[in-house]
Amino acid sequence: MKIKEIIVVEGKDDTTAIKRAVDADTIETNGSSIGDSVIEQIKLAQQTRGVIIFTDPDFPGEKIRKTISELVPGCKHAFLPKDEARPKRGRGIGVEHASNDAIRKALHSIKEEMKEFSSEISFDDLLDAGLIGGSKAKDRREKLGLLLKIGYTNGKQLHKRLQMFQISRGDYLNAINKILKEENK
Template identity: 75%
Template structure:
């Protein structure tokens, strides 16, 4: 699988994992304190070939994603679920621990930030679905992010992320049904 866009990752181990899974070029941010030189590199890559941001599913990874998105318009996004980014043994979380198949699936499901349009999913929908507040909210948001391939987000940011990737009501409620059916199987 050849990727036209340049994939932005956090470090050298992520580049190694990406290159095992697909034929692609990468830019490494080398941590969450992204320098202006790296931003300029990403901006040039976006203008010439396009960019896919593929950071770790953790706080520093989300910070990097947000920093780049704010400074470079039009980037695409690939997401891994946390359970796909954990090592078989030991601690940590990151793209470098993901299987070849997980990386390929994440890159096949790339999301593009769309021009802001009014959200089809309202905050009340999130509350009623138990995605904000309540004992199961965090795990439901994690599962929703995995099913919709939009990554994990906290309750405050969920509606914005759904809007950003223009997730339609039908998609949202279908994913929610899958989550609720899974929960009922385990009750």
Template identity: 70%
Template sequence: MKIKEIIVVEGKDDTVAIQRAVDADTIETNGSAISEEIIEQIKLAKEKRGVIIFTDPDFPGEKIRKTITERVPGCKHAFLPRKAAIAKNGKGIGVEHASVEDIRQALKNVYEETTEWNEEITFDELVAAGLIGGQLAKKRRQHLGEILKIGYTNGKQLYKRLQIFQISKEAFYAALEQVLQEEANDEYK
């Protein structure tokens, strides 16, 4: 599988994992303190070939994703479910721990940012769905993020990702129904 866009990852181990799974070039951020030089490389890459941001499904990875999104708007995004990124020994989480198949799957389900969107899911709908506030909100958001392939988010991030990736109300409510059904069946508690 050849990827035209340049994939932005956190480090060398991520590059090795990506290149095991697909034929692609990468830019490494070398951590969450992204230098101005790296931002300029990402801007140039986006202009010339396009960029896919593919960071670890953890707090530092989300911080990197947010920084790049703010500084280089219009990038594409690939998300890896947390459970697919956990090291075999249970100590560590990251793209470098994912299987070849999980990496390929994440890169098949890339989302593009957009600013023009009319079918907005409201913040109140997220609260009413039990995705913000309440004991099960975190688990529900995590499972919803896996189903929609938008990664784990907190409440504000979920609201924003639903908008920028144009998740339709139909897709959102179908995924929510699946989450609630599995919750009722105790499949992921």
């Protein structure tokens, strides 16, 4: 599988995993304090070939994703579920631990940022579905992120991400209904 866009990852082990799974070029951020020269490389990549942000499904990975997204608008995003980013043995979480199939699946399901966005889904909809506040909110947001392939977010960021990826009200409601049905088994 050849990827036209340049994939932004966190480090060299992520690059190794990506190149093992697909034919692609990468840019490494080398951690969450992204230097100006790396941002300039990403901007150039976005102008010439496009960019896919593919960071670890953890707090530092989300911080990197948010930083790049703010400084380089219009990027595409690939999300890896946490359970597919854990090593078979040992600790940690990251793209470097994912199987080739998991990486290909994430890259097949990329989401594109919309520059101008409005949402059919209101903040009140999120409250009504128990995605913000309450004992089940975090678990529901994790499941929603998996079903909609938008990754996990905290309550504050969920509405923004639903807007950014133009998730339709129908897709949102189908996912919520599936989560609630699963809980009531």
